[in-house]
Amino acid sequence: MRIQVLTIFPELFEPFLRTSLVGRAVEQGLLAVEVHDLREYTEDRHRSVDDEPYGGGGGMVMNAPVWIRAVRSLAAGEPPARPWRILLSPQGRRLDDAAVRQIATEHDELVLLCGRYEGIDERVRELVVDEEVSIGDYVLSGGELPAMVLIEALSRQVPGVVGLPKSVREDSFRSGLLDHPHYTRPAEIEGHAVPDVLLSGDHAAIERWRERQAVRATWEKRPDLLDDPERLAALTEEQRRELERLRRP
Numbered sequence: 001m002r003i004q005v006l007t008i009f010p011e012l013f014e015p016f017l018r019t020s021l022v023g024r025a026v027e028q029g030l031l032a033v034e035v036h037d038l039r040e041y042t043e044d045r046h047r048s049v050d051d052e053p054y055g056g057g058g059g060m061v062m063n064a065p066v067w068i069r070a071v072r073s074l075a076a077g078e079p080p081a082r083p084w085r086i087l088l089s090p091q092g093r094r095l096d097d098a099a100v101r102q103i104a105t106e107h108d109e110l111v112l113l114c115g116r117y118e119g120i121d122e123r124v125r126e127l128v129v130d131e132e133v134s135i136g137d138y139v140l141s142g143g144e145l146p147a148m149v150l151i152e153a154l155s156r157q158v159p160g161v162v163g164l165p166k167s168v169r170e171d172s173f174r175s176g177l178l179d180h181p182h183y184t185r186p187a188e189i190e191g192h193a194v195p196d197v198l199l200s201g202d203h204a205a206i207e208r209w210r211e212r213q214a215v216r217a218t219w220e221k222r223p224d225l226l227d228d229p230e231r232l233a234a235l236t237e238e239q240r241r242e243l244e245r246l247r248r249p
Ligand code: 4HQ
Pocket: 088, 089, 090, 114, 115, 116, 117, 118, 119, 133, 134, 135, 136, 137, 138, 139, 140, 141, 142, 143, 146
C-alpha cells in the first residue's frame, strides 16, 4: 500500500513513521508513506496557505488553489488509475473497523489531506476529494493526528505487517468483540490474582475461557456491539452459550 500525505507540518510524521509496527512496515517495503509539504505548492513569495473568510467572522481558511494544485500533482487522472483522495475532517464518515477494512481492500494508493486553521475552502472538497473521514466527534487543531490514526489502522490490514500468525488467527476468531483480559507476572498483586485457568496449562480450557471473557467484556463495556447481526453471526458456540447465560441469568 502506498500513502501520500499533504500537510503544512510534515515533521509531525517523522518519529511516527520510524517507530514500531508502522516503522517496520515501511522498512520492509510493505507500506510506502510519502509526506509532502503543502507549502511546496504555493506560488507567492510568502508561501501562504490561508486567508480571511468571505463573509467575515473569526479565524482563517485554507486557500483552495494551493490544495488543488498539490492534490492534482500527486493524484492526477480518474479512479482507479489514480490514488483515492481522503480529507480528514469531523464532517467525514466515522472511522471504525469496517471502514478501515473497506479502505484497505478497495484502494492500494491514497492521498491524505490534512487541514489546519478553521477549515479548508469548500471548493477543495468539491473538486479534489473523494471521501471525508473522521476519527471521532471532537475537534482537533489539524488533520495530522487523524491521518496517523488512519495510517496505523490501515497498516495492520496490509498482509505481512502484523507479525504473529497465531495472534492474528485468534484475533479473527473473536472478531468484532472486545478482547479478553490479559495477564503477565506476577501471579498476584495486592490480593488480585491471575485467574486459575490461565495457570492450568489446559490450552483448550484457556481458549474457551478467553472466548467467554471476550463476550463478557463486550456485554459489560460495549453492549451496542452485540446489536450487530454480523457480529452475532461470527460468535462461536462457546460464545453463544455465554451470551445466553448473560441474557437470562
Ligand atoms: N479536524 N477527525 C482538521 C478534526 C478531525 C477529526 C479539525 C480536522 C480541524 C482543520 N479530523 N481540521 N475529529 O477534528 O478527522
